[in-house]
Amino acid sequence: MTGLPFPLGVPVLTDGSVTLRAHTPADIDPVYEMATDPAMQRWTAISVPYRRSDAEEFVTRIIPRGWDTAQGLSWAIELDGRFAGNVDIRGPGPVTDIGFALHPWARGRGAMRAAVDLAVQYAFSEGGKEVVHWRSQVGNEASLRVAHACGFSMHGLQPGLLYERGRVHDAWTASIRFGDAPMPKTRWRSSLIETADLRLRPLEERDLDRIVEACNDPLTRRYLSWLPRPYGIAQAEEYRADSIWQAATGSKEIWAFCDVATDELLGTVAVMGLRGVDDGSGEVGYWTHPSARGRGLTTAAVRAAVEHAFSAAGLDRRRLTLYAAASNGASNAIARAAGFTVFGTQHLAEPLGDGSFDDLVGYELVRS
Known part of the structure; x- marks a missing residue:
């Protein structure tokens, strides 16, 4: 001065x-x-x-x-x-x-x-x-x-x-x-992954309508009981904003998986818990837009995310977990098809959209 x-x-x-x-x-x-x-x-x-x-x-x-x-x-x-x-x-x-x-x-x-x-x-x-x-x-x-x-x-x-x-x-x-190093404190978890049929990318504003559609679907709401009611554009904006913050803090990486030709959102897949007590682990989660179900697309997206999670150039995880309600046949099938194996079941641990509780099946996959 x-x-x-x-x-x-x-x-x-x-x-x-x-x-x-x-x-x-x-x-x-x-x-x-x-x-x-x-x-x-x-x-x-x-x-x-x-x-x-x-x-x-x-x-x-x-x-x-x-x-x-x-x-x-x-x-x-x-x-x-x-x-x-x-x-x-x-x-x-x-x-x-x-x-x-x-x-x-x-x-x-x-x-x-x-x-x-x-x-x-x-x-x-x-x-x-x-x-x-x-x-x-x-x-x-x-x-x-x-x-x-x-x-x-x-x-x-x-x-x-x-x-x-x-x-x-x-x-x-x-x-x-004063005295802090002028460089990032965390790694921003945001990446682009492409397979023959899918593109995995960060959520974008143009995805909001598709997110609203998926999160108002009865099957989605049954197994994601915590979703806000009603679920509109404002809630989708909050969801996307949270994904940005989680990426910035290095806590979670979430991708929209999209048709490689149209880039239309088909669902999301995420690896969570990246800054927990065990910095070599993570938890996989996903949901699918109704129009994309039954085509093997979510399984392909989960496999791509898992490969990235285990890669030293990606998330460098040693072990991944995944949880699915016992009655959610599609989610359990995806877990098994992606290579996960059951390690245990928590009885009546998963709240469902109708207020009842289901058993929660725990899966794990270890980097080979």
């Missing part, structure tokens, strides 16, 4: 590719373009509608005031000589927050990770900060990926933490402390 007025007091930070600098009037138009981008309006508290005069106020008044009062340290991100976005360290004192946004043209190039690293390290070394907090609406995968890549520790979901444009939102939260 130099004590000089804006813009003289704004340090220029660079890694040789990405540069953080003071905002100038030339940034007003690209700030306006960025702020009216649909993705930014979806995931941030930016005003809607957003006018060019709002961008002018932000660049020429709000940002200088933040620097001059030490209430907020905001840099313009520059990439290839062009304005690429903003990164902000917000609030006085040793505990602070970070916010960031990237212009659409600059996305997908690693610029934000570099910008956040530069801002955070300055906050620690020169700004007197001890901890920097990150928060975002649940579901904002792009922002979560930046925080994860920069070494933030993932904390969890905080209900009702954000209030944006008249609505309360749940938030994902994370933080980084």
